[in-house]
Amino acid sequence: MYIITDQLRENGFSINRLDQAIKRNNNKRQFTTLEYFCIYIIMEDLHLIVENNSYNIAAGNIVFVGPQKNVQFLKARGYDTFLITFSSTFYERSIKDSLFINSQLFFNYNSDIFVAPFINIEEMRVVFMDRMESFRKKDKSLYLSAAHNAIERLMLDAFLHIPTEDVKKDIKFDYLYCVNKFKVTLQRDYKTAKKVSHYAAELNVTPRKLTEMTEYVLGKSAKHVIIEKLISESKKMLSYTNYTISQIAYELGFSDEGNFTNFFKKHTQKNPSEMR
Structure with a gap:
């Protein structure tokens, strides 16, 4: 130069x-x-x-x-x-x-x-x-x-x-667009939809294709993105609300407190009660 x-x-x-x-x-x-x-x-x-x-x-x-x-x-x-x-x-x-x-x-x-x-x-x-x-x-x-x-x-x-x-024509920008739309849809539906297939259907792609795109853009699978969102929202509710663990489980769309506790412990190695 x-x-x-x-x-x-x-x-x-x-x-x-x-x-x-x-x-x-x-x-x-x-x-x-x-x-x-x-x-x-x-x-x-x-x-x-x-x-x-x-x-x-x-x-x-x-x-x-x-x-x-x-x-x-x-x-x-x-x-x-x-x-x-x-x-x-x-x-x-x-x-x-x-x-x-x-x-x-x-x-x-x-x-x-x-x-x-x-x-x-x-x-x-x-x-x-x-x-x-x-x-x-x-x-x-x-x-x-x-x-x-x-x-x-x-x-x-x-x-x-x-x-x-x-x-x-640029597949990379197509990926970026779809992943951004996935994240917006996840913000809307994470309490009621926890399967990759739901979001793939919203984007009119296959679950495998959605995961291919998230791995390319974010470096992680679509399932992992959903789990991260649920864990993030769980931690917020455990730290900043007075809801019981049972109420939080209900708010986040889990069938019962035990199901939520098992999910949380599996992905954080901690019980929800330890976050309070």
Whole structure:
């Protein structure tokens, strides 16, 4: 890329104006993304060359560029173009994060870049520039958390501009959608439905397929997700309510107190009474 900033080296994330990046690069406008993911917030018209392909980018667009790309910025002042650079180590905190950065935004087989519009330039400046700088001055952990959230927001907005049929072709996003819907349905039905088959039917997939998806996205089986939900709700009720164990068993849809106690002990190695 250029002389890596201390911020990028230490945190795996940096945000800079283009003119500052060019100055750090000995006034050269050619960069290499190396192993980093890049998002360019364009608030001025500019001419961009990526992997020898030319792109005229109008102000009001966001450009996503994946790792190992040669990039050249032509004839732009750089005051109103911001470069967000981050590593996969910085961004990937969950399976969802991994799916996002390995998506068509950064690995678009039809183009070396992905371009998506944004609506309000002034809002972009306030939310992603001024606000980020305020967090940076206040607290490092807050700053890095805000940076992660800002990147996610930019990506989510850009996903709206990927054709629906292209998103559906990506099996990983189909998995993410189904698993999220499973978790929403589980929140609604966990008291009355404890079998994987119920949730699979709600999603119109087989129980085996649902487990395949949860194992891919969450790293655990659908049955395990259901058990975790029941245990979590059990612990809340045991700790924060005055219900008897029999009442809790009834509230959670178990046939009797003994059934609930056996279930709880099997998965926590403790009796419910020990949680009080």
